[in-house]
Amino acid sequence: MKIMTPYPADPLPISEKSTAYRIALSAALAALALIFSYIEVLIPFLPALPGVKLGIANLVIIIALYKLGFRYALIIDLIRIAAAGVLFTGAFATLYSLSGAVISLIVMYLLMKSRLFSVTGVSMAGGAAHNTGQLLAAALIVSTSKVFVYFSVLVISGVLCGAFIGVIAFLIMEKISFSSFSLYQ
Amino acid sequence: MFRKSDIILAAIILAVGIGASVFSAGGGAGEKVVITVDGKIFGTYELFEDRIVTIRRNGHINKVKIRDGEVSMAESDCPNQDCVHQGKISRPSQSIICLPNKVVVEIKGGKNEDYDSISR
Numbered sequence: 001m002k003i004m005t006p007y008p009a010d011p012l013p014i015s016e017k018s019t020a021y022r023i024a025l026s027a028a029l030a031a032l033a034l035i036f037s038y039i040e041v042l043i044p045f046l047p048a049l050p051g052v053k054l055g056i057a058n059l060v061i062i063i064a065l066y067k068l069g070f071r072y073a074l075i076i077d078l079i080r081i082a083a084a085g086v087l088f089t090g091a092f093a094t095l096y097s098l099s100g101a102v103i104s105l106i107v108m109y110l111l112m113k114s115r116l117f118s119v120t121g122v123s124m125a126g127g128a129a130h131n132t133g134q135l136l137a138a139a140l141i142v143s144t145s146k147v148f149v150y151f152s153v154l155v156i157s158g159v160l161c162g163a164f165i166g167v168i169a170f171l172i173m174e175k176i177s178f179s180s181f182s183l184y185q
Numbered sequence: 186m187f188r189k190s191d192i193i194l195a196a197i198i199l200a201v202g203i204g205a206s207v208f209s210a211g212g213g214a215g216e217k218v219v220i221t222v223d224g225k226i227f228g229t230y231e232l233f234e235d236r237i238v239t240i241r242r243n244g245h246i247n248k249v250k251i252r253d254g255e256v257s258m259a260e261s262d263c264p265n266q267d268c269v270h271q272g273k274i275s276r277p278s279q280s281i282i283c284l285p286n287k288v289v290v291e292i293k294g295g296k297n298e299d300y301d302s303i304s305r
């Protein structure tokens with residue numbers, strides 16, 4: 001006879017391949033990405049250069065992209081941007097982030113699928129693409145191409161910060177096992 | 186952690202980025218240099234047309250140099266010479282002010298004042 005206890009000694013066996021598991025994980029990752037966005041608002045990286053950010057939130061997105069796939073990464077990123085927009089960044093910054101994030105994610109997805117580059121290279125291109133997307137949105141909003149004078153600053157910072165985030169993503173994915181639900185190893 | 190292809194990718198991105206930046210830097214779109222003396226507009230000049238503007242007002246002389254999209258106070262007969270020492274300005278909403286002679290040199294953007302004010 002089996003005695004029922006309110007708390008089972010072992011956690012319930014939920015398959016890591018199940019949709020429920022992935023949705024729960026995505027929610028946790030979205031929350032983490034939101035916190036990273038908030039940290040970035042609190043601590044400006046280089047206040048003298050607007051638009052230059054470390055992009056810590058992108059760390060979560062890259063890992064989600066590699067381990068859960070494009071659709072989950074996109075949803076996590078959209079939730080992060082929407083929540084961050086309502087909570088602390090404001091309407092204009094949300095538009096910039098949105099265009100940056102979508103372009104960045106598409107670029108990172110294509111480069112990841114090409115299998116030519118490591119996480120570092122993918123993240124680097126993602127950083128540069130993110131800043132390019134933001135600048136495109138800025139150029140559309142203020143309807144001038146003059147903002148592209150600032151392009152070199154944003155591309156260089158995007159590559160440097162993206163490489164930094166990529167190295168961290170590489171180390172995290174190496175140390176923490178995601179093998180049971182990974183799609184692209 | 187790094188692959189050779191990553192470094193090639195970085196080099197390509199940087200080259201394209203800097204190239205596009207240099208390309209768009211040429212031929213400024215409608216930025217003006219506005220000079221006011223004692224609160225009244227003395228004259229408005231194109232930022233990307235090289236010239237030297239000599240301002241003679243109230244017994245004082247100032248010379249403003251506009252060159253390659255940069256503006257500087259070349260000469261002034263004011264006692265402190267702060268305006269001359271300030272150096273060059275080139276972006277919208279920047280200004281050089283010569284307080285003793287009441288001369289204000291300001292760069293005004295074409296359509297937008299300065300996009301930095303709404304981005305972060």
